[in-house]
Amino acid sequence: MFASSRRRPRLAVGCALAAIAATLASPVWAEPAPTYAALLAQLGQTPASREADALVDAAEARVRQARVRPNPVASLQAENAFGSGPFDGYANAETTLAFSQDLELWGRRRARVAAASADAGTSSLERNLAVIDTAGRLALVYAEAEAAERRADLADEGLTLALADARAALALVEEGREPVLRGIQAESEAASARATLDEATAERDAAFARLTAVAMLPAPVTAIKASLLDQAPIRAMVADDTVPTVRVAEARLTAAERRIDVARINARPDVTASVGLRRFEAEDATALTFGVSLPLPLFDRNRGNIDAARAEYRAADARLAQAKQDATADRAAATARLSASTSRVSAADAGVTAAEEAYRLSRVGFDAGRISQLELRTSRAALINARNAAVDARLARVRAEIDLARLEGRAPFEGNI
Secondary structure, eight states, rough: HHHHHHHHHHHHHHHHHHHHHGGGOOOOOOOBOOOOHHHHHGGSSSSHHHHHHHHHHHHHHHHHHSSOOOOOOOEEESOOSOOSGGGTTTTEEEEEEEEEEEOOOHHHHHHHHHHHHHHHHHHHHHHHHHHHHHHHHHHHHHHHHHHHHHHHHHHHHHHHHHHHHHHHHHHHHTTTOOOOOHHHHHHHHHHHHHHHHHHHHHHHHHHHHHHHTTTTTTOOOOBSSSOOOTOOOEEEEEEGGGGHHHHHHHHHHHHHHHHHHHHHHHHHOOEEEEEEEEEEETTEEEEEEEEEEEOOSOOOHHHHHHHHHHEEEEEEEEHHHHHHHHHHHHHHHHHHHHHHHHHHHHHHHHHHHHHHHHHHHHHHHHHTHHHSSSHHHHHHHHHHHHHHHHHHHHHHHHHHHHHHHHHHTTTTTGGOO
């Protein structure tokens, strides 16, 4: 009775393990992703980069437009024509052809060009910042895809180890050295490992899809060959005033100051000069006309626009002060995170080495019957957790490198590629 009752669960466990193992034998075709360096070289083709380039082109076009002088105005005027009495018909008419030109006094054109040039400089710095942000996003998506692939590989290896341990437990059950319950537990552990692998595979496929979309690749990515997680971060210390966000804030402050000058000059009268030729039909004679016109600043002195420009300047100055404070704090935080993540990677690698040795010794002891299945399962779980912790540590190091690279105005890992 005992032998037959043992055989039925063993058979069920063996069939379940065979079904799980069969799913691992399917062939895999991989389409490796381009290297991070290759993707970084094509960064200018991304939508964010193209948008930033277009905004720079628009700003430069406004500078060219600001340099253009206003067009002259031509006017043709007829007086004393087609009236009554002596003004019947066109015989006594006076016809005047005149041209008028805005003189743009008070440095109006120079201030307009300076304001447009300041806006163009801001757009150029914003484009550089947008490119850096895009490079950081690309590095993060690439590293996350690689991390997801490693986790899937670790889950696959964990399933392989669980199946091997389950077979060993099944052999002990068959020999009568372990109760049937151990075989059922082994089947449950293998099924759990299979579920973990399915979840990790789904996360890997989703990460590959995100990388394909962000990098604008023509074919879906199914594998990553060139590692970014193993890249060593670089340190390029720069001054706080050269941080891209600070430089953008400074450029915006300069542009706001230029707009104050424009508003002040626009409050002055806009002088227009004119010259013309008048034809006197009755006398069959001609004469020149000339004059100057300007508005009288009785009601509108552009005070509202001047006050608004000054308020915008104060706001830009406050944003610059905030940007400098943030740059100092963010640099200290990013440097600390990078140092901590580097130490974490070293510790995690040491933990993996220790966990591998512990699992090897546990497996030897289990096969010899010196330790229990519970101890073997614990050492296997510790090994899998240690390897996943090593992946997490490398991903944290990449994130720290991305944050520091943005503050230093460069692409992540730019010095290593």
